[in-house]
Amino acid sequence: MRVQSLGRRAALGGVLLVLIGGLGWASTAAAQEDDLEQQAIQIEESLNCPLCEGFTLHECPLLICDQMRAVIRQKLAAGASREEIVASFVALYGEEVVNAPLLGEGFNWSAWLLPFLALAGGAAWLAYVLRDWHRRRGAIAELESVSARPPEEYIRRAEEELGEID
Amino acid sequence: MADLGYIAIVLAMASALYAAAACLWGQRRGEPQLVASGRNAVFAAGGLLTLAVLLLVYSFLVHDFQIRYVAENSSRHMPTLYLITSLWGGHAGSLLFWTWILSMFATAVTYLYRDRHPALLPYTSAVLSIAQSFFLILLVFLANPFEKLPFIPGDGLGLNPLLQNLGMAIHPPNLYLGYVGVSVPWAFAMAALLSGKLDAGWIRATRRWTLLAWLFLSLGVTLGGQWAYVELGWGGYWGWDPVENSSFLPWLTGTAFLHSVIVTERRGMLKVWNMLLIILTYNLAIFGAFVTRSGIIDSVHSFTESSIGPAFLAYIALSLIGSLLLLFRRWDQLRGDHQLEAILSKEAAFLLNNLLFLGATFAIFWGNIFPILSEAVRGVKVTVGAPFFNQVSAPIFLAILITMGLGMLIAWRRQTISSLVRSLRGPVSAGIVAAIVLWLMGVRLPPALLGLSTCVFVGAVTVREFYQGTLARHRLTGEPYSVALRKLIARNQPRYGGYIVHLGVILAAAGIIGSQAYQQEAQAVLGPGQAMQIGGYRLVFQGFSELRNENLQLIRANLDVYNDQGRYLGRAEPAKELHFVRPDQPMTEADIFRAIGEPRTLFLEDLYLILVAASPEGTATLRAFINPLVNWIWMGALILIAGTAVAAWPEASEARVRVPRGAPQPAGSPTRF
Numbered sequence: 001m002r003v004q005s006l007g008r009r010a011a012l013g014g015v016l017l018v019l020i021g022g023l024g025w026a027s028t029a030a031a032q033e034d035d036l037e038q039q040a041i042q043i044e045e046s047l048n049c050p051l052c053e054g055f056t057l058h059e060c061p062l063l064i065c066d067q068m069r070a071v072i073r074q075k076l077a078a079g080a081s082r083e084e085i086v087a088s089f090v091a092l093y094g095e096e097v098v099n100a101p102l103l104g105e106g107f108n109w110s111a112w113l114l115p116f117l118a119l120a121g122g123a124a125w126l127a128y129v130l131r132d133w134h135r136r137r138g139a140i141a142e143l144e145s146v147s148a149r150p151p152e153e154y155i156r157r158a159e160e161e162l163g164e165i166d
Numbered sequence: 167m168a169d170l171g172y173i174a175i176v177l178a179m180a181s182a183l184y185a186a187a188a189c190l191w192g193q194r195r196g197e198p199q200l201v202a203s204g205r206n207a208v209f210a211a212g213g214l215l216t217l218a219v220l221l222l223v224y225s226f227l228v229h230d231f232q233i234r235y236v237a238e239n240s241s242r243h244m245p246t247l248y249l250i251t252s253l254w255g256g257h258a259g260s261l262l263f264w265t266w267i268l269s270m271f272a273t274a275v276t277y278l279y280r281d282r283h284p285a286l287l288p289y290t291s292a293v294l295s296i297a298q299s300f301f302l303i304l305l306v307f308l309a310n311p312f313e314k315l316p317f318i319p320g321d322g323l324g325l326n327p328l329l330q331n332l333g334m335a336i337h338p339p340n341l342y343l344g345y346v347g348v349s350v351p352w353a354f355a356m357a358a359l360l361s362g363k364l365d366a367g368w369i370r371a372t373r374r375w376t377l378l379a380w381l382f383l384s385l386g387v388t389l390g391g392q393w394a395y396v397e398l399g400w401g402g403y404w405g406w407d408p409v410e411n412s413s414f415l416p417w418l419t420g421t422a423f424l425h426s427v428i429v430t431e432r433r434g435m436l437k438v439w440n441m442l443l444i445i446l447t448y449n450l451a452i453f454g455a456f457v458t459r460s461g462i463i464d465s466v467h468s469f470t471e472s473s474i475g476p477a478f479l480a481y482i483a484l485s486l487i488g489s490l491l492l493l494f495r496r497w498d499q500l501r502g503d504h505q506l507e508a509i510l511s512k513e514a515a516f517l518l519n520n521l522l523f524l525g526a527t528f529a530i531f532w533g534n535i536f537p538i539l540s541e542a543v544r545g546v547k548v549t550v551g552a553p554f555f556n557q558v559s560a561p562i563f564l565a566i567l568i569t570m571g572l573g574m575l576i577a578w579r580r581q582t583i584s585s586l587v588r589s590l591r592g593p594v595s596a597g598i599v600a601a602i603v604l605w606l607m608g609v610r611l612p613p614a615l616l617g618l619s620t621c622v623f624v625g626a627v628t629v630r631e632f633y634q635g636t637l638a639r640h641r642l643t644g645e646p647y648s649v650a651l652r653k654l655i656a657r658n659q660p661r662y663g664g665y666i667v668h669l670g671v672i673l674a675a676a677g678i679i680g681s682q683a684y685q686q687e688a689q690a691v692l693g694p695g696q697a698m699q700i701g702g703y704r705l706v707f708q709g710f711s712e713l714r715n716e717n718l719q720l721i722r723a724n725l726d727v728y729n730d731q732g733r734y735l736g737r738a739e740p741a742k743e744l745h746f747v748r749p750d751q752p753m754t755e756a757d758i759f760r761a762i763g764e765p766r767t768l769f770l771e772d773l774y775l776i777l778v779a780a781s782p783e784g785t786a787t788l789r790a791f792i793n794p795l796v797n798w799i800w801m802g803a804l805i806l807i808a809g810t811a812v813a814a815w816p817e818a819s820e821a822r823v824r825v826p827r828g829a830p831q832p833a834g835s836p837t838r839f
Contacts, residue, residue, distance in 0.1 A: 041687065048549055054407060056551070059400045061778060099551035101536065107544055111536045115529035115558050122521045130509050130517070137505035 036076050043072050043085055046100065050093045168233050171221040171312035175262075178214035178269070179302035181207045182295045189292035193361075201288045205276050208291050211298060212273035215266045222259060222311055226252050232318045235259055235311045241324035241747055243717045248325055251335045255325045257474070258311035260338065264455065265301040267339075267346045272298060275350055275375075283371055289357030290350075297349055300481050308474050324747035327718075333393035341386030341413055345451040347379025348416060351423075352448035352489075355441055359492040364437065364499055369427045377814040380424060381807065383417045388803040399754030399776050401687065401791040403799070404678075406555040411534050412454035415527055419447040422523035429516050432578060437500040438493070439520070445489040450527075452482050457534075508580040515573035522569060526562045530555065556682070564617060567675060570668060571624035574631055592630060597623030614683035621676045628668050635662075655812065663813025667806050674802030680795030689778070689789045701792035702730040703773055705738070710780060719744045720755070723777045723786045727759055735761040740777040740788070754778075772796045 044058035049065050057065050068089070075085050089097050101108035188204030191197075222235070226249045231237040239255040240248075254260040272294035279287050305311065328334070351372040358368040390410060395403035404410060423443040429436050456478035493500075506513060533550045541547040575589050600622035601615055609615055632651065639650035655662040690698035692707035699705075706726040713720040722741040728734055741755040759773040767773055771794045778787040 046553055048551070054405070095546050095548050097549075099549055100554035100557075101540070101548050101550060105544070107540065108548065111533065111540075111548075111550065111554065112558065115525065115532055115562075118528050119521070119525035119562065122525060126517055126521050130506060130514050133504045133506035134509055137507055 036073070039082065040069070040072050040076055043076075043082055044069055046086065046098065047089055048097055048099055050097055056099060167221055167225050167230055168312040168314050171218050171225075171233075172306075172310060174214045174218040174221065175302065175305050175310070175312070178211045178218065178265075179299060179306050181211035181214060182269075182298040182302055185211060186292045186295035186299060189288040189295065193288035193292075204288065204295075205280065205291060208269075208272050208276045208295060211295070211302075212269040215262075215269040218262060218312075219253070219266045222262065223250055223253055226250065229322070231320075231322050232314050233311075234313045234315050237315060237319050237322045239322070239325050241322040244325060244330070247335060248330050251329070252325050254338045254342070255329050258305070258309040258313070260342075261301060261305055261309050261474075262311045263339075264342050264346060265298060265305060267342050268294065268298050268301065268349060271346060271350055275353075279371065283367065285361045285363045286354060286357040286368060286371065289360040290353045293353040293356045293360075294349060297353070297485075304474055304477055308477060324745070327743070327745040327748055327751060327753050328397060330745075331393060331397045333389055333396060337386060337389040337393050340382050340389055344379050344381075344383030344386045345416065345454060347375065347382055348420065348444075348448050348451045350375040350379065352444050355444045356489060356492060359441070359489075359496050362496065362499070364496060366427075366430055366434075369430060369440065373427075374814050376420070376424065376427075377810055380417070380420050381810040381814075383413070383420060384803065384806055384810075387413050387417055388800070392800065395796070396756065396758070397753075399756040401685070401756075401774055401776070401789070401793065403681075403796065406533075406552045408534050409454075409458050411530050411555070412450075412457040415531055415534075416447050416450040416454060418523050418527040418530070419443055419450055422520045422527075423447055425516050425519050425523075429513055433513060434502060435504050435513065436517075437502060438497065441493050441500065443520075445486070445493065446527075448489075449482055449486050450531075452478065452485065456482060510576065510581045510583065510586065512573065512576045512578045512581075515569060515576050519566065519569045519573055522562055522566045526559055526566065529558045529562060533558065560613065560617075563675070564620060567617075567620050567624055567672070570671075571620075571627045574627050574665070574668070593623050593626035596626035609684075611683050614679055617679040617683075618676055621672050621679070625669065625672045628665050628672070631665055632662070656817070659815055659817050660813045663809050663811070663815075666809030666812055668809075670802040670805030670807075670809055672802070673805060674799045677795040677798030677800075677802060680798070681793045684792075684794045686792040687789065689787070691785050691787050693785045698788065698790065700773075700790045701771070703735075703790075703792075704728040704730070704732075705775070705788070705790060707786055707788070709784065710786070711739075717745060717747075719746075721777070721780050723780065723788060725757075725775065725788070727761070727773070729764055733763075735759075735764050735767075738773070738775050740775040742777050742780060769797065770794060 041058060045056050047057040047068075049055040049057055049060035049062060050068075051062060051064065052060055057068055072085055075088070086098060090102070095102055095105070101111040103109065103112070185204045185207035188200050188207060190204075192200030192202075192204055222233075224230075225233050225236050226240050227246070229236070229240070229242055235256060235258050236252075239259065240252045244252070252259070254263045272291065275294065276287070276291045279290075283290075351368075354368040354372045354375075358364055387410075390413060391403040394400075394405065394410075423440065426436050426440050426443055430440055456475065508514075533554055536550045537547050571593065575586060575593075597619045601619035604615055604618055609618065632654070635654040636647055636651045639645060639654055640647055643650070645653065686701045688698060688700040690696075692698060694707060694709045697704055697706040704727070706728070708724040708726055711722045711724060713722070720741050720743050722739045725738040725740070726734065727736055727738050736759070738757045738759040740757040743753040743755050745751070745753070754776055757775045759775060760767045762768070771792050774791040774793050776789045776791075778789050780786055
């Protein structure tokens with residue numbers, strides 16, 4: 001019983017660890033900004049060209065993108081935050097201008113969370129299956145040790161029958 | 167020519183349909199002659215499709231512009247090589263090419279195993295023929311590559327210039343070989359389900375086919391990255407584009423499958439799981455073709471958008487439902503009485519590996535289809551790009567790397583914690599030392615530091631496997647180390663081949679981490695004689711040079727490259743290329759600068775230069791990147807090829823003891839990976 005609850009706790013711990021690890025990584029990867037130029041590039045890379053398919057604002061050679069890049073630098077220099085700048089472009093061009101689902105919207109949370117929830121669910125299932133297989137092995141080993149000795153009834157009857165032959 | 171080609175396709179369709187019916191019916195009713203007739207129909211379909219492909223290639227070579235496909239995908243001035251590769255430049259031709267590859271696989275399997283696996287093979291041929299029939303029906307009714315134009319144009323539209331590149335000449339065939347190659351293990355698995363022969367026979371029969379398909383998928387994915395890097399000119403190799411992602415998905419599940427069948431071979435476990443994985447892999451391969459062909463998810467790759475998307479979707483639904491129904495019918499027979507001696511065992515590590523691979527598959531698949539879901543649910547089409555995929559998949563791939571290292575250390579059946587800790591000591595120390603050295607070298611980003619030191623840890627585990635094995639052989643037999651190493655690998659090629667593949671993957675992973683975390687970038691507008699600076703290089707613009715031929719105009723920016731000590735390293739020539747048939751689509755010809763006198767350009771970093779714009783006033787807008795460790799990705803791919811070859815190569819013992827044709831396979835004969 002104690003072993004079981006320990007296993008359950010370990011499984012729960014594993015699930016939490018996967019979740020925390022995933023989110024932790026996501027937050028550290030998002031937070032590396034050295035100077036304004038680097039920040040500007042990061043913002044450009046997180047936005048799409050509003051006209052071309054498949055180009056980020058950073059790569060696109062169109063004039064409108066040149067202007068948008070200039071706007072980003074002006075706003076950064078004026079002290080605007082990354083979130084404010086992104087929000088201003090979203091207001092102009094819609095959500096599609098952002099390169100990854102925005103977290104403000106409820107449904108978009110599923111994009112970010114579902115992969116980790118699925119993995120956590122899978123990990124819990126795996127932990128259950130492994131423990132089940134392990135338990136079965138234990139049960140069979142126990143059965144083998146019991147069945148190695150013939151039941152008393154069987155011995156008694158065998159002795160009786162042997163006696164009859166004699 | 168067009169009529170002959172179309173007739174060949176129609177006859178191939180009839181042959182494939184007959185082959186499927188005859189093989190299935192003949193085997194069910196126990197009529198070997200009907201099976202033999204079905205087998206001949208498989209060969210006939212292969213022959214007819216070969217004829218169709220040759221006719222289409224010939225039509226390209228003689229510029230038969232009456233054929234719409236030839237007119238839309240080639241022109242008179244294209245070099246012969248690209249005339250041939252135009253075969254898969256558009257959607258009807260690439261469907262024909264795909265179907266032809268499938269028919270060649272079906273023919274090869276049906277011929278090579280004609281006397282072996284008598285219970286499985288007729289079903290395998292039937293399943294492959296059913297798959298082939300689907301594509302042939304598409305070709306006959308929806309995407310005829312031999313469709314005629316009502317008039318004969320003087321010249322064709324030409325092949326998209328982006329596709330006129332050596333990488334593009336070999337990337338699609340590679341990927342197709344991988345995608346289609348997956349059909350073989352899937353067909354054998356379905357044959358096992360249909361015939362009720364559910365032992366590991368189908369796994370043994372398809373071991374090399376699976377490895378081959380996996381190798382081609384790996385190469386297809388890598389070559390696609392290489393093409394994007396060299397040809398698209400944006401400084402990167404992987405854009406998390408829906409089509410790229412779709413090519414990656416079957417690779418992920420295929421890798422999980424390669425690992426899970428090892429557990430079946432060794433312990434007889436996971437039979438249902440293997441079936442699920444191969445069904446998933448096959449359907450993801452078809453999904454990859456569907457995404458490319460349907461254009462349902464907007465992507466720079468959708469060169470070949472068409473209206474056959476619904477047909478693909480219907481086929482995926484049918485093959486998925488059909489395969490799963492077959493599996494459920496045999497579910498009880500496949501479910502073994504699984505027992506596990508210890509949770510800490512290689513079996514469990516393999517399952518964890520499988521879980522992570524499937525987690526990565528789901529994450530990427532989810533990101534791929536999320537824009538469509540969002541449009542359906544909220545009416546807003548969002549974009550899911552690199553920032554999403556990087557952040558969601560990076561932790562999963564890190565976990566896969568760690569599991570790779572642990573999995574190699576943990577023993578089958580049971581491993582005690584104390585002995586695991588003992589064997590972990592060396593590799594973990596190597597990882598920690600690497601982390602300290604990297605920190606001192608200025609690698610401070612936590613994800614990069616963690617990722618790279620994990621690579622060192624896994625690398626140390628892998629090298630230790632070779633080292634300990636060689637040492638043991640040397641002590642036991644007195645062989646010199648080189649001989650001992652060679653014999654160690656030869657004694658268990660699948661295992662050590664797999665470890666070599668691991669080394670390739672580790673190298674590529676380090677390359678990906680380095681280039682993602684430490685890319686530098688600079689842009690400048692330079693007049694002649696002016697210079698820009700990036701990462702210890704000084705680039706001096708020396709004006710333009712121009713090249714013009716009948717097909718294109720090329721404008722090169724001449725850049726003299728100096729290192730930080732002021733030493734001249736050589737000339738770089740990033741260029742803009744204008745193909746006259748597609749004047750609206752100027753091409754960026756990046757220059758990846760290398761100098762023998764500057765080893766860092768050979769091994770550690772790419773100086774990647776792009777000419778963004780050339781003004782009539784003579785100024786050049788230049789963009790320069792330093793891409794660290796990108797070369798390691800390509801080197802990793804080469805090592806991966808070598809490792810797969812070692813794993814798939816016939817073993818010395820196998821060559822000596824040849825089982826005569828028709829003889830039953832010895833029970834329990836091991837197939838190792």
